[in-house]
Amino acid sequence: MHVRFHVFPKNLGFYPYVWLVYIFLPIINTAQEHGLKMILGYLMIGVFALSYRQLYFASEHGSFSYWLALQMVIIFILSNFYNPYNLFMGFFTASFIGYYTHSVKFKISLISLTIIEALPLIFNTGEIQPGQYLFFLPFIIIMLMSPFGIKSMNKHQQLELKLDEANEHIKELVKREERMRIARDLHDTLGHTLSLITLKSQLVERLITKDPQHAQFEAKEIERTSRAALRQVRELVSDMRAVTVAEELLEVQVILDSADIISYFEGDAKLAGVPDLTQNILSLCLREAITNIVKHSRATNCTVRIEQKMAYVTLIISDDGIGLHEDHHDGNGLKGMAERLSLIEGSLEVLSVKGTTLTVTIPIIIKDQKEEGSP
Structure with missing residues (x-):
């Protein structure tokens, strides 16, 4: 599998490149040298720049310490035998020392850097003026x-990461417990009912030629039992916690922000009077649409608009991405979204011109509600 090369970790953005500006200081200092000494100086600066890059990818328990030690050696040589102002290259090394989580390695590296910074100042007392020491000291x-500050910042980031992982784990446990509860409820409430329907269907099959009147009676019983089963399912669904559109919009905004897509919202997300089942399906469609935008659209802007009328709710999601190809209209989860909407007589329209616009329309009053109340 082809792995794409990155100069620095992609998640750090331009941060590592900014620090490379300070590499020009030792380059300027080395330019004052001549011959082999100048060439060796440039080679060491090149190796130092390479170590700077490698330290972003090295692990604490791998080659990290070796690259860090190499930087210290180069700093000592360049500041002791070339120019004392090369001591400022130690800012690179100091920032990486803060990445150590192991306290012993952190202390050893910090003490080593202190010695590396102090020795050139001691060895070159004849060349460094007293006023220069006051300049170097702060x-x-x-x-x-x-x-210490970098270590504290990294520790805080690690704690936030662990907290996010713990929250995700809790969510998964809640989902798993909810699935188990639903499975138990389905087994307890519907198992007996469906078994009864099966037995009565077999009985009707045997009686339909021998005793049509009795068979008709049993068929009515099957209808009554099936309606009871339908009522049990709806009661079970109504007991489940539905995800509201307002809640899903908060999650959607986080997803879009993390993908560097600017989000806009229009309308009232509360959807007062809209049943939980309708809101739940709207939320699922919204999540599916946003996932498609993040994964496939290459968009920079996304707009979500909600329109609520007396008899229906319309959800419109549009982006300014590359749009959908003709052979992808049934892909990217759109088919599953349409099937989900068909359960409550909803509809889905897709328009792919200068981006993609998905229009989801769901009636607020569902016809099955009337049927549910039938005897």
């Missing part, structure tokens, strides 16, 4: 303090 203090 920057070195900031450099040696920065790993």
Whole structure:
């Protein structure tokens, strides 16, 4: 499987590139040298830039420490034998020391960096003026303090990540428990009823030629029992927690923001008076449409509009992406969405011109409600 090359981790954006500006300082300092010394200096700066890149991909328990040690060696050579101002390259190393989660490795690396920064200042006392020491001191203090701040920030990010994972795990446990509850309820409430319908159907099959009147009576019983089963299913569905459109819109906004898609909303998401079942199916359609936009559309903007009339609700989702190809109109979950809408007599329209527009229309009053109340 082909793996795409990245100079720096994609999730960090331009952050790693900004720091590369400070590589020009040792390059300028090395330009003052001549011959082999200048060539070796440029080679070490190149290796330092390579180590800077590799440290973003190396793991703490892998080659991370080796690349970090290599940076310290290069900083010592360039600041001791070339120019003391190359000590400021230690800001690169200091930022990576903060990535250590192991406290012993963190302390050893910080002490090592302190020694690396101090030795050139000690060895070059004859060349460095007293005023220059006052110039170096505050920057070195900031450099040696920065790993603590970076470590604290990384620890906070890790805690947030673990919290998100824990919340996802809790959601999965809740879903699993809900599935088990539904399975138990279906077994307890419908198992006996469906078994009874099966037995009575077999009885009608035997009686239809021998005793038509009795068979007709049993057929009526089957109808009554099936209506009771339908009523039990609807009672079971009504007990389930439906996801409202307002709740789903909050989730949708997070999904679009994480995909760098600007979201707009128009209408009233509360949908007062709209049954839970209708809201639940609208929420599922909205989630499916947004998932398709994030995965396939390459859009930069997405608009969600809700229109509520007396007899129906319309949900319109549009984007400015590449649109749908002709052979994809039945794909990307649209077929499943249409089948789901057909259960409550809803409809789906797809328009793919300068992006894609999905229009979902659902009647508020469902015909089956009248049938449910029938004897």
